[in-house]
Amino acid sequence: MKQVWLLILACICMMACRQQPQSEEAANYDLPQIKDSGVLVVLTLNSSTSYFDYRGEPMGFQYELAEQFAHSLGVKLKVKVVRNAPELIHKLLAGEGDLIAYNLPITKGFKDSVDFCGEDIITHQVLVQRNGNKVKPLKNVTELIGKEVYVKPGKYLDRLINLDKELGGGILIHAIENDSITTEDLIMQVSNGDIDYAVCDNDLAKLNKTYYPNLNIDLAISFDQRASWAVRKTSPLLAAAATQWHEENMTSPAYQASSKRYFEISKRMPHGSILSTKDGKISHFDKLFKKYAKEIGWDWRLLASVAYTESNFDTTAVSWAGAKGLMQLMPRTARAMGVPAGKEHNAEESIKAAVKYIGATARSFSKIEDVEERNKFVLAAYNAGIGHVIDAMALAEKYGKNKYVWDNNVADYILLKSNEEYFKDPVCKNGYFRGVETFNFVKEVIGRSEVYKKKIKS
Missing domain, CATH: 1.10.530.10 (Lysozyme)
Incomplete structure (x- = not known):
């Protein structure tokens, strides 16, 4: 499975590398041209951590950061949602967007196609389990031997299979093939006590902990993966501006408020009894x-x-x-x-x-x-x-x-x-x-x- 996944990733990277800007205008479009147009066009994906519509209003951590960055440039923000990471690269190089506002994995293949910029995010996979279990939460991956862990096919399953090999076997892995069940569904099932363990990225785990406070997400089960925003290699001024903005604004009230909104503030409204x-x-x-x-x-x-x-x-x-x-x-x-x-x-x-x-x-x-x-x-x-x-x-x-x-x-x-x-x-x-x-x-x-x-x- 790991070999298949690596082959797919390699193909994606090769596809991205082959894509070239389709016009001279796109190749020469950088920060001055963006400011002249008055609009920053960002490309992103739909997800709970990047961009989504909530009650008719745009929401998402990456969306809010992109909006703050656009404001710092004195331009309006326009969002284009695409289907997947390869399409992010394709549309960026084709000139259909100026900036990828999404945590794009920093891989050699992608680095050959784009320039990474902004905040250098470090992500890793974690074990999702419950606090308050009759059994104490696991604190070491070796304790997974003999435990049932539920994952979706893809990178989470691949990592769990590799971890099982590293430990000499013994993890009881359940790959959930049902298309109607998502990783977030599995997280909810852990919270409800239907299953004991699941796996996801740490940012997704942090977001879901704001819905389910009984979760424990402290145990990392993978190596760190770097990720960041990206621009065309022909947009060095935009890349520099994005990186500088991130460095200067990570402690700003607006940036901190966005981070707390998605990854810290409880999504549950407390409820008390009604009047007599x-x-x-x-x-x-x-x-x-x-x-x-x-x-x-x-x-x-x-x-x-x-x-x-x-x-x-x-x-x-x-x-x-x-x-x-x-x-x-x-x-x-x-x-x-x-x-x-x-x-x-x-x-x-x-x-x-x-x-x-x-x-x-x-x-x-x-x-x-x-x-x-x-x-x-x-x-x-x-x-x-x-x-x-x-x-x-x-x-x-x-x-x-x-x-x-x-x-x-x-x-x-x-x-x-x-x-x-x-x-x-x-x-x-x-x-x-x-x-x-x-x-x-x-x-x-x-x-x-x-x-x-x-x-x-x-």
């Missing part, structure tokens, strides 16, 4: 929920359930992604729905804007005649953004499911939006998405609203 149901109250905002729910024909207890799930009825809440207030509206959505600047944490403004957004979203799903069914799609879009739900509907239709039914149909494909086979499907227009959060959101909001209806009079 003895007096028929769910929250301090029940009158507002009743007032505005009428505008969209919703039961007010469903709207209250959204607020609880989003913010735990905390008007001061700010999520990792920057959503604010009682109803956790993203900044762009809040502005579009008329929330005055500085009023994002005002309960009534937040509810009023959320209801306006829900009403507009519901119109996008007007073909779903059943109101309760339509509400599930609206809730999914509230959590994920309309684009990802539309993608899941398109996938459901393509694979013979009912695109107008949520449970066991579209819901199955929102879960698959984190899988490359599905989010790179031509019917998907919005790329990678971590659908498990939306799947759980719809289930929790609906379930909690039913509890409210049983305990609280309308």
Whole structure:
């Protein structure tokens, strides 16, 4: 398997080396020309650590760094998402982008094609396990002998096979061939206790630990791999600017805030108990929920359930992604729905804007005649953004499911939006998405609203 992987990598590198800029203009396009144009075009990949759409807004660590770099140059940022690393190289050399804003492995083959620049990232593979196991977390790779480890085919499986040989055998390796299961799914299974061990890169592990705090990701199982941004060899001034910017800004507030947003801040909103149901109250905002729910024909207890799930009825809440207030509206959505600047944490403004957004979203799903069914799609879009739900509907239709039914149909494909086979499907227009959060959101909001209806009079 290792030999096959190395052969594939060599072929990729050779392909990249053969690609040449297709025009003299591309070959001579460097920092001065970028500044003259007023636009920096970056190439990247869809993933949880680089670039993705969240509730209609661009997100991702590499995206935010590229945006900060473009700002430092005094130009606007334009993002082009491509399918894989070889395509990054191909489109860069063809002049379709100025800079690869992605942690591209620094290999000899790639170095022959491009100049690496920016921050020199050191990555390695780690064992994903649980803290608080009945058995203490492993601290040495030799302890893997006799343990069951689950991995996806590719570099993780290759490394585990080599490690097993280095140890003289004994690791019980499970290669998960099922295309509907991703490495992030395996990480979730470790957190849930369904399996004990998985393997992934340390940056992906750090990001997932913000969702699952019971994970232990301290044990490295591979050598370090260097990675960085890249430009054409004919863009030395851009390369120098990117490297200088990284060196000077790694300790800046903006850079540190982006790093914490993706790799440190918990993605879980803490939840406490609701007010006593003895007096028929769910929250301090029940009158507002009743007032505005009428505008969209919703039961007010469903709207209250959204607020609880989003913010735990905390008007001061700010999520990792920057959503604010009682109803956790993203900044762009809040502005579009008329929330005055500085009023994002005002309960009534937040509810009023959320209801306006829900009403507009519901119109996008007007073909779903059943109101309760339509509400599930609206809730999914509230959590994920309309684009990802539309993608899941398109996938459901393509694979013979009912695109107008949520449970066991579209819901199955929102879960698959984190899988490359599905989010790179031509019917998907919005790329990678971590659908498990939306799947759980719809289930929790609906379930909690039913509890409210049983305990609280309308």
